[in-house]
Amino acid sequence: MAKSTNLVPHKKDVPAKAASRTSGETESSLKGTFAAVLLLGGFIILTWAGVFLLFLARQ
Amino acid sequence: MLTNGTPELQIDRKDSRLVLAHILFAFGALFLGGIAGLLQGLVRGGVVKLPAEIGYYQLLTAHGVLMALIFTTYFIIGFLISGVSKTTGGKLLPISRHLGWLGYGLMSTGTVVGTICILLNQATVLYTFYAPMKASPYFYIALALVVVGSWMSGFGMFYQFGYWKKLHKGKVTPLFAFMAVTTMLMWIVATLGVAAEVLLQLIPWSFGWVDTVNVMLSRTLFWFFGHPLVYFWLLPAYMCWYVVIPKIIGGKLFSDALARLAFILFLLFSIPVGFHHQLMEPGISPFWKFLQVILTFMVIVPSLMTAFSLFATFEQAGRALGAKGLFGWFRKMPWSDVRFFAPFAGMLTFIPAGAGGIINASNQMNAVVHNTLFITGHFHLTVATTVALTFFGVTYWLIPALTGRKLTARINKLGMIQTVVWLVGMFFMSGAMHTVGLLGSPRRTAYTTYENHPDAFLWMPYHVAMAIGGTILFIGILLLIVNIVLLFRAPRGQEEFPIAEANASAEAAPRLFERWGVLISLVVVLVLIAYMVPVLDMINNPVPGSKGFVTW
Amino acid sequence: MHMHRLEKWWLVFGISMLAIFLLVLGTATFAMGVTPPGEHRHTVNPETVTQNEPFDKPGLRQVGDNEYEAVILAFVFGYSPDRIELPVGAKVNFVLTSTDVVHGFHIIGTNVNMMAVPGEVNHTSYTFKEPGEYLVLCNEYCGAAHEQMQMRIIVK
Structure with missing residues (x-):
């Protein structure tokens, strides 16, 4: 996708809009982001659960 | 925007002066606060003893006031003014600039008076000034001046923003300016709480015009302000991440509309959450505490959105540069550019910082960490790493952009070193604080062995690690000061003020996002839901008043 | 959007x-x-609190089968009483207030971590399942000798 935009640097509006319409392509390009935020979510759950267990142990 | 009056400066020369005055004052406060912090760390670690005329808690007050209130507020106002000027045409209206200078004058008067009170040991009540410890009235007046001064600068930004809108009817407002206005609006609403506490309760009581103070009410008013205060620190860092960083990595805004939505959620939900600082207190029923815990969890959502946006910005920019695979885009980032690296290190730190924040706000679970060093460790990750490193990263391009100089390769390298020093110092200090906090070691406490209790002995190695980390951090401050001096002596040239553009296909944000009347009404409704019943109860059935105490 | x-x-x-x-x-x-501690509103006058029930006689009082009420006063820079002794398994209902500034009350190693606010009474309960000498400390800055403020709970 990046390559194709590089090949047509001076074409305006029409290709840009067309590119954004084919959302399937842009959508699939964020899988790294999704993996990264899931790791972040996992970290939050682990730390929270850890302190919750500490809380239960001291109850 | 493209045709600035002076080609070598990124904003008008007069605006530059106003911004530089704020930034330099901020770093002056950081330096003094850093000295206090270093000494505290060494005392608590058992490394040094203070001479009799300086108190540990006096240093602690100076450290908190100068770092948490003065450094942050000055830097934030300077940075916001610079970006508002940049994105609304490169020049502030005279009235906005004059309001900025008026604010600067009020804040600086307040800072000087407040610092004198602290040095005279008339105000050793810490920056949270918990009544019924009674400081000199001039300390409270000084901090009120700081708050009122910040309002003036806020009004200046509002005026500039409104004027831009009038001239550009129907156009999308600049994202940076929109975020600055949202942040200052949140700040003004939040500071009404502390203004009420100081003006209606503490000043009359401290002068002796009234005998007693309603302690529960004063604490509640303080924390009405105290939590949004931390979002006031954080939002300008988010502004750098959302608006500045995409430009530095050669990308575009991920989504203008979602960025605005995140800021609106912060405006709505960062205020009605103060009870999560009072979970261990009497006088507030579990229902109202839990309600505000729920609202606190709501304010996590825009941060979750921000996390996605930032990774997506990186991934899109990296893939545009030809990155492959799940995480290949990560390698494409400009790792040796301090303008990126320092804020990025801040973002990364916000992962454990945010996770710690969720733990702190978790209602009864707060008992594990309340008033322990875990909390100190937490906000040294949030404000003193996430926010501070982002501000340092901004400084490395903002000062040259304002003075018509270049960020040279050498200063860039020194900046990278300074960032790494900061991270290493904070790893030791905050890591030790988190761990020993979970073991029970209290925050805001001088060196003690608790009459040789075995539990307290167990904490000692961690306190030493804190002292080592604090020393490394102080070296980080010294390096920063050196770098700032070098920036002022850098060769002339043009340094970019990075402001990212939206994608070509970006859609306009909904109109509701700039219906300020509606947004403020929503803020008021949420505040009333969260606070009206318990606060009316505190006023109508008040605790017996407390007279003042000077216990230091 | x-x-x-x-x-x-x-x-x-x-x-x-x-x-x-x-x-x-x-x-x-x-x-x-x-x-979390606190539960309900329970106000007292910090200036006269030591003259009235129950804070005129701070200390431990048995209220049931291995269940106790501990009435505790926090002040600069200590607690009254400064030591209580309990059998293992005792359930203790803590009743806490301050006669001057705000203090903390943290029993290290337990979830008892609450604020002593002048004018209000704080409540919480804890069952001491393990024997030992528990350190109780003030974790809310209260003045020059804040770091000295402590008491002990001995569980045998």
Whole structure:
């Protein structure tokens, strides 16, 4: 996708809009982001659960 | 925007002066606060003893006031003014600039008076000034001046923003300016709480015009302000991440509309959450505490959105540069550019910082960490790493952009070193604080062995690690000061003020996002839901008043 | 407003995570009685508190089968009483207030961590399952000798 935009640097509006319409392509390009935020979510759950267990142990 | 009056400066020369005055004052406060912090760390670690005329808690007050209130507020106002000027045409209206200078004058008067009170040991009540410890009235007046001064600068930004809108009817407002206005609006609403506490309760009581103070009410008013205060620190860092960083990595805004939505959620939900600082207190029923815990969890959502946006910005920019695979885009980032690296290190730190924040706000679970060093460790990750490193990263391009100089390769390298020093110092200090906090070691406490209790002995190695980390951090401050001096002596040239553009296909944000009347009404409704019943109860059935105490 | 499909999934994940945290905390608080301390409003006058029940006689009082009420006064820079002794397994209902400034009351190694606010009385309960010498310390800055403020709970 990046390559194709590089090949047509001076074409305006029409290709840009067309590119954004084919959302399937842009959508699939964020899988790294999704993996990264899931790791972040996992970290939050682990730390929270850890302190919750500490809380239960001291109850 | 493209045709600035002076080609070598990124904003008008007069605006530059106003911004530089704020930034330099901020770093002056950081330096003094850093000295206090270093000494505290060494005392608590058992490394040094203070001479009799300086108190540990006096240093602690100076450290908190100068770092948490003065450094942050000055830097934030300077940075916001610079970006508002940049994105609304490169020049502030005279009235906005004059309001900025008026604010600067009020804040600086307040800072000087407040610092004198602290040095005279008339105000050793810490920056949270918990009544019924009674400081000199001039300390409270000084901090009120700081708050009122910040309002003036806020009004200046509002005026500039409104004027831009009038001239550009129907156009999308600049994202940076929109975020600055949202942040200052949140700040003004939040500071009404502390203004009420100081003006209606503490000043009359401290002068002796009234005998007693309603302690529960004063604490509640303080924390009405105290939590949004931390979002006031954080939002300008988010502004750098959302608006500045995409430009530095050669990308575009991920989504203008979602960025605005995140800021609106912060405006709505960062205020009605103060009870999560009072979970261990009497006088507030579990229902109202839990309600505000729920609202606190709501304010996590825009941060979750921000996390996605930032990774997506990186991934899109990296893939545009030809990155492959799940995480290949990560390698494409400009790792040796301090303008990126320092804020990025801040973002990364916000992962454990945010996770710690969720733990702190978790209602009864707060008992594990309340008033322990875990909390100190937490906000040294949030404000003193996430926010501070982002501000340092901004400084490395903002000062040259304002003075018509270049960020040279050498200063860039020194900046990278300074960032790494900061991270290493904070790893030791905050890591030790988190761990020993979970073991029970209290925050805001001088060196003690608790009459040789075995539990307290167990904490000692961690306190030493804190002292080592604090020393490394102080070296980080010294390096920063050196770098700032070098920036002022850098060769002339043009340094970019990075402001990212939206994608070509970006859609306009909904109109509701700039219906300020509606947004403020929503803020008021949420505040009333969260606070009206318990606060009316505190006023109508008040605790017996407390007279003042000077216990230091 | 357009939101990427994966961002929607991320928010579903994140908000569910927060909702589950709240559900766990809320269930424990409102259905199982594991509340933060404080519970209800209970005001006293800090200047006369030592002249009236129950704070005229701070200390331990048996209220049931291995159940006690501990009435505790916090002040600069100590607690009254400064030492209490209990049998293992004792359930203690703490009743705490301050005669001057705000103090903390943290029994190290337990979830008893609460504020002593002048004018209000704080309450919490704890069952001491393990023997030992528990350190209680003030964790809210209260003045020049704040770091000295402590007491002991001996469980045998």
